[in-house]
Amino acid sequence: MQLGMIGLGRMGANMAERLVRGGHQVVGYDPGEAAREQAAGRGIQAAASLRQLVDALAAPRAVWLMVPAGQIVDDTLAALLPLLAPGDTVIDGGNSFYKDSQRRAGELAAAGIAYVDCGTSGGVWGLSEGYSLMIGGGEAEVERLRPLFATLAPAPDSGWGRVGPSGAGHYSKMIHNGIEYGLMQAYAEGFAILQHKQEFALDLHQIAEIWRNGSVVRSWLLDLTSDALKKNPSLAGIAPYVEDSGEGRWTAAEAIALNVAAPVITLSLLERLRSRDDDSFTDKLLAAMRNQFGGHAIKQG
The missing domain is CATH 1.10.1040.10 (N-(1-d-carboxylethyl)-l-norvaline Dehydrogenase; domain 2)
Incomplete structure:
Protein backbone atom coordinates (compact mmCIF):
# COMPACT_ATOMS: atom_id res chain seq x y z
CA MET A 1 0.00 0.00 0.00
CA GLN A 2 1.18 3.56 -0.70
CA LEU A 3 1.50 6.21 1.99
CA GLY A 4 2.74 9.77 2.15
CA MET A 5 4.55 10.62 5.39
CA ILE A 6 4.95 14.28 6.37
CA GLY A 7 7.50 14.80 9.12
CA LEU A 8 10.66 12.70 9.00
CA GLY A 9 11.95 13.28 12.50
CA ARG A 10 12.97 10.24 14.50
CA MET A 11 9.43 8.98 15.11
CA GLY A 12 8.14 9.64 11.60
CA ALA A 13 11.20 8.15 9.92
CA ASN A 14 11.06 5.06 12.14
CA MET A 15 7.39 4.51 11.33
CA ALA A 16 8.06 4.98 7.63
CA GLU A 17 10.92 2.48 7.74
CA ARG A 18 8.76 -0.11 9.52
CA LEU A 19 6.18 0.28 6.77
CA VAL A 20 8.84 -0.10 4.08
CA ARG A 21 10.11 -3.25 5.76
CA GLY A 22 6.52 -4.50 5.71
CA GLY A 23 6.31 -4.12 1.93
CA HIS A 24 4.61 -0.74 1.66
CA GLN A 25 5.75 2.14 -0.50
CA VAL A 26 6.34 5.31 1.52
CA VAL A 27 6.93 8.74 0.05
CA GLY A 28 8.20 11.10 2.73
CA TYR A 29 8.50 14.86 3.01
CA ASP A 30 10.24 17.03 5.57
CA PRO A 31 11.20 20.71 5.27
CA GLY A 32 14.70 19.79 6.44
CA GLU A 33 16.99 18.62 3.65
CA ALA A 34 19.10 16.54 6.05
CA ALA A 35 16.02 14.66 7.25
CA ARG A 36 15.03 13.90 3.65
CA GLU A 37 18.51 12.63 2.84
CA GLN A 38 18.56 10.36 5.88
CA ALA A 39 15.11 9.02 5.01
CA ALA A 40 16.22 8.20 1.48
CA GLY A 41 18.98 6.07 2.95
CA ARG A 42 16.36 4.04 4.82
CA GLY A 43 14.34 3.04 1.78
CA ILE A 44 11.90 5.95 1.94
CA GLN A 45 11.24 7.83 -1.29
CA ALA A 46 12.01 11.45 -0.39
CA ALA A 47 9.95 14.25 -1.91
CA ALA A 48 11.31 17.78 -2.15
CA SER A 49 7.88 19.40 -1.67
CA LEU A 50 4.32 18.67 -0.62
CA ARG A 51 3.28 18.89 -4.27
CA GLN A 52 5.87 16.28 -5.24
CA LEU A 53 4.72 14.03 -2.42
CA VAL A 54 1.06 14.21 -3.41
CA ASP A 55 1.85 13.73 -7.12
CA ALA A 56 3.78 10.54 -6.30
CA LEU A 57 0.73 8.92 -4.68
CA ALA A 58 -2.07 7.15 -6.54
CA ALA A 59 -5.64 8.11 -5.68
CA PRO A 60 -7.26 7.66 -3.27
CA ARG A 61 -4.28 8.96 -1.36
CA ALA A 62 -3.35 8.42 2.28
CA VAL A 63 -1.11 11.03 3.89
CA TRP A 64 0.22 10.59 7.42
CA LEU A 65 1.23 13.63 9.51
CA MET A 66 3.94 13.19 12.13
CA VAL A 67 4.46 16.81 13.15
CA PRO A 68 4.25 18.52 16.57
CA ALA A 69 0.80 19.24 17.95
CA GLY A 70 -0.67 22.70 17.62
CA GLN A 71 -0.47 25.39 14.97
CA ILE A 72 2.01 23.47 12.82
CA VAL A 73 -0.67 20.83 12.16
CA ASP A 74 -3.12 23.49 10.96
CA ASP A 75 -0.42 25.15 8.87
CA THR A 76 0.52 21.83 7.27
CA LEU A 77 -3.11 21.03 6.52
CA ALA A 78 -3.64 24.48 5.02
CA ALA A 79 -0.76 23.86 2.62
CA LEU A 80 -1.76 20.26 1.92
CA LEU A 81 -5.52 20.59 1.43
CA PRO A 82 -5.44 22.35 -1.98
CA LEU A 83 -3.29 19.49 -3.31
CA LEU A 84 -5.65 16.70 -2.26
CA ALA A 85 -8.87 15.47 -3.83
CA PRO A 86 -12.19 14.09 -2.56
CA GLY A 87 -11.70 10.51 -1.39
CA ASP A 88 -8.22 11.10 0.03
CA THR A 89 -7.45 10.54 3.71
CA VAL A 90 -5.22 12.42 6.15
CA ILE A 91 -3.96 10.64 9.27
CA ASP A 92 -2.67 12.67 12.20
CA GLY A 93 -0.35 10.40 14.18
CA GLY A 94 0.94 13.08 16.55
CA ASN A 95 -0.28 14.10 20.00
CA SER A 96 -2.92 16.61 18.90
CA PHE A 97 -5.58 17.78 21.34
CA TYR A 98 -8.71 15.76 20.63
CA LYS A 99 -10.96 18.79 20.20
CA ASP A 100 -8.59 20.10 17.52
CA SER A 101 -8.89 16.73 15.80
CA GLN A 102 -12.68 16.92 15.89
CA ARG A 103 -12.55 20.40 14.37
CA ARG A 104 -10.09 19.36 11.66
CA ALA A 105 -12.17 16.32 10.79
CA GLY A 106 -15.17 18.56 10.17
CA GLU A 107 -13.16 21.02 8.08
CA LEU A 108 -11.70 18.30 5.87
CA ALA A 109 -15.03 16.51 5.55
CA ALA A 110 -16.43 19.64 3.90
CA ALA A 111 -13.85 19.11 1.15
CA GLY A 112 -14.64 15.39 0.85
CA ILE A 113 -11.43 14.37 2.59
CA ALA A 114 -11.41 11.94 5.52
CA TYR A 115 -9.48 12.74 8.69
CA VAL A 116 -8.24 9.95 10.94
CA ASP A 117 -6.69 10.72 14.32
CA CYS A 118 -4.23 8.06 15.44
CA GLY A 119 -2.81 8.20 18.95
CA THR A 120 0.60 6.58 18.63
CA SER A 121 2.65 5.04 21.45
CA GLY A 122 5.92 3.18 21.23
CA GLY A 123 8.56 5.87 21.18
CA VAL A 124 12.02 5.04 19.91
CA TRP A 125 11.34 1.31 20.31
CA GLY A 126 8.45 1.25 17.85
CA LEU A 127 10.63 0.46 14.86
CA SER A 128 11.59 -2.93 16.28
CA GLU A 129 8.73 -3.64 18.71
CA GLY A 130 5.78 -2.08 16.92
CA TYR A 131 3.45 0.77 17.84
CA SER A 132 0.31 0.89 19.94
CA LEU A 133 -2.29 2.68 17.82
CA MET A 134 -5.53 4.19 19.12
CA ILE A 135 -7.54 5.25 16.09
CA GLY A 136 -10.46 7.62 15.69
CA GLY A 137 -12.44 8.19 12.50
CA GLY A 138 -14.96 6.63 10.15
CA GLU A 139 -15.15 2.85 10.01
CA ALA A 140 -14.71 2.69 6.24
CA GLU A 141 -11.64 4.92 6.24
CA VAL A 142 -9.97 2.97 9.05
CA GLU A 143 -10.72 -0.32 7.34
CA ARG A 144 -9.18 0.91 4.08
CA LEU A 145 -6.01 1.74 5.99
CA ARG A 146 -5.95 -1.60 7.83
CA PRO A 147 -2.78 -2.85 6.04
CA LEU A 148 -0.84 0.17 7.34
CA PHE A 149 -2.04 -0.15 10.92
CA ALA A 150 -1.48 -3.92 10.93
CA THR A 151 2.11 -3.41 9.80
CA LEU A 152 2.89 -0.65 12.30
CA ALA A 153 1.37 -2.52 15.26
CA PRO A 154 3.23 -5.18 17.27
CA ALA A 155 1.13 -7.80 15.48
CA PRO A 156 -1.50 -7.59 12.71
CA ASP A 157 -4.31 -8.47 15.11
CA SER A 158 -3.19 -6.81 18.34
CA GLY A 159 -1.96 -3.50 19.69
CA TRP A 160 -4.20 -1.37 17.49
CA GLY A 161 -7.84 -0.66 16.81
CA ARG A 162 -10.51 1.88 15.94
CA VAL A 163 -11.73 3.16 19.30
CA GLY A 164 -14.45 5.52 18.10
CA PRO A 165 -15.32 8.48 15.86
CA SER A 166 -13.13 11.48 15.07
CA GLY A 167 -11.25 12.66 18.15
CA ALA A 168 -11.55 9.34 20.01
CA GLY A 169 -8.07 8.21 19.01
CA HIS A 170 -6.31 11.29 20.34
CA TYR A 171 -8.59 11.34 23.38
CA SER A 172 -7.55 7.77 24.25
CA ASP A 279 14.63 29.08 43.11
CA SER A 280 11.20 28.36 44.58
CA PHE A 281 9.41 31.46 45.86
CA THR A 282 6.80 29.13 47.37
CA ASP A 283 9.34 27.38 49.59
CA LYS A 284 11.01 30.65 50.55
CA LEU A 285 7.67 32.07 51.66
CA LEU A 286 6.87 28.91 53.64
CA ALA A 287 10.17 29.29 55.49
CA ALA A 288 9.43 32.97 56.13
CA MET A 289 5.97 32.18 57.54
CA ARG A 290 7.39 29.54 59.93
CA ASN A 291 9.87 32.13 61.13
CA GLN A 292 7.11 34.70 61.65
CA PHE A 293 4.75 32.60 63.73
CA GLY A 294 7.14 30.25 65.47
CA GLY A 295 10.52 31.87 65.37
CA HIS A 296 11.87 28.90 63.43
CA ALA A 297 15.34 29.42 61.97
CA ILE A 298 15.69 30.26 58.29
CA LYS A 299 18.38 28.52 56.30
CA GLN A 300 20.34 31.09 54.38
CA GLY A 301 20.50 30.60 50.63
Missing part, protein backbone atom coordinates in the same frame (compact mmCIF):
# COMPACT_ATOMS: atom_id res chain seq x y z
CA LYS A 173 -3.87 8.64 23.75
CA MET A 174 -4.28 11.70 25.97
CA ILE A 175 -5.56 9.56 28.85
CA HIS A 176 -2.87 6.95 28.08
CA ASN A 177 -0.22 9.63 28.60
CA GLY A 178 -1.87 10.86 31.78
CA ILE A 179 -1.63 7.32 33.18
CA GLU A 180 1.99 7.23 32.05
CA TYR A 181 2.68 10.34 34.15
CA GLY A 182 1.31 8.60 37.25
CA LEU A 183 3.23 5.36 36.65
CA MET A 184 6.50 7.21 36.10
CA GLN A 185 5.99 9.30 39.24
CA ALA A 186 5.28 6.23 41.40
CA TYR A 187 8.41 4.44 40.19
CA ALA A 188 10.52 7.58 40.65
CA GLU A 189 9.27 8.16 44.21
CA GLY A 190 9.73 4.52 45.19
CA PHE A 191 13.29 4.35 43.94
CA ALA A 192 14.04 7.70 45.60
CA ILE A 193 12.99 6.25 48.97
CA LEU A 194 15.22 3.23 48.38
CA GLN A 195 18.12 5.49 47.42
CA HIS A 196 17.75 7.58 50.58
CA LYS A 197 17.93 4.50 52.88
CA GLN A 198 21.70 4.77 52.92
CA GLU A 199 22.29 2.38 55.84
CA PHE A 200 21.36 -0.52 53.54
CA ALA A 201 23.45 0.65 50.57
CA LEU A 202 20.78 -0.74 48.25
CA ASP A 203 21.62 -1.60 44.65
CA LEU A 204 18.70 -0.02 42.81
CA HIS A 205 19.44 -1.82 39.55
CA GLN A 206 19.45 -5.18 41.36
CA ILE A 207 16.08 -4.41 42.96
CA ALA A 208 14.64 -3.30 39.62
CA GLU A 209 15.82 -6.58 38.08
CA ILE A 210 14.16 -8.58 40.86
CA TRP A 211 10.90 -6.69 40.39
CA ARG A 212 10.97 -7.31 36.63
CA ASN A 213 10.24 -11.01 37.15
CA GLY A 214 7.13 -12.22 38.95
CA SER A 215 6.33 -8.93 40.70
CA VAL A 216 2.95 -7.26 40.40
CA VAL A 217 4.74 -4.00 39.52
CA ARG A 218 6.64 -5.47 36.58
CA SER A 219 6.19 -3.54 33.32
CA TRP A 220 7.99 -2.36 30.21
CA LEU A 221 8.48 0.97 31.95
CA LEU A 222 10.26 -0.86 34.77
CA ASP A 223 12.41 -2.64 32.18
CA LEU A 224 13.51 0.74 30.84
CA THR A 225 14.05 2.06 34.38
CA SER A 226 16.27 -0.89 35.18
CA ASP A 227 18.30 -0.27 32.05
CA ALA A 228 18.73 3.40 32.96
CA LEU A 229 19.92 2.48 36.47
CA LYS A 230 22.37 -0.06 35.06
CA LYS A 231 23.93 2.52 32.74
CA ASN A 232 23.99 5.34 35.29
CA PRO A 233 23.33 4.14 38.88
CA SER A 234 23.70 7.59 40.44
CA LEU A 235 21.99 9.40 37.53
CA ALA A 236 25.06 11.61 37.29
CA GLY A 237 24.80 14.47 34.83
CA ILE A 238 20.99 14.45 34.75
CA ALA A 239 19.34 17.68 35.91
CA PRO A 240 16.23 17.28 38.13
CA TYR A 241 14.09 19.00 35.52
CA VAL A 242 11.17 17.19 33.89
CA GLU A 243 9.36 18.51 30.82
CA ASP A 244 5.80 17.74 29.79
CA SER A 245 4.37 17.74 26.28
CA GLY A 246 0.83 18.76 27.23
CA GLU A 247 -1.16 15.55 27.50
CA GLY A 248 -0.99 15.44 31.30
CA ARG A 249 -2.41 18.97 31.49
CA TRP A 250 -5.20 18.04 29.09
CA THR A 251 -5.98 14.88 31.07
CA ALA A 252 -6.18 16.77 34.37
CA ALA A 253 -8.42 19.40 32.79
CA GLU A 254 -10.67 16.70 31.33
CA ALA A 255 -10.96 15.01 34.73
CA ILE A 256 -12.10 18.30 36.24
CA ALA A 257 -14.58 18.88 33.41
CA LEU A 258 -16.07 15.40 33.94
CA ASN A 259 -16.04 15.60 37.77
CA VAL A 260 -13.69 12.62 37.94
CA ALA A 261 -11.18 12.52 40.79
CA ALA A 262 -7.70 11.97 39.34
CA PRO A 263 -5.29 12.95 42.15
CA VAL A 264 -2.38 10.73 41.09
CA ILE A 265 -2.28 11.99 37.51
CA THR A 266 -2.79 15.60 38.60
CA LEU A 267 -0.12 15.47 41.29
CA SER A 268 2.35 13.82 38.94
CA LEU A 269 1.85 16.76 36.58
CA LEU A 270 2.36 19.23 39.44
CA GLU A 271 5.58 17.44 40.40
CA ARG A 272 6.89 18.01 36.89
CA LEU A 273 6.07 21.70 37.17
CA ARG A 274 7.78 21.84 40.55
CA SER A 275 10.94 20.29 39.12
CA ARG A 276 11.48 23.36 36.97
CA ASP A 277 11.68 25.86 39.83
CA ASP A 278 15.25 25.89 41.10
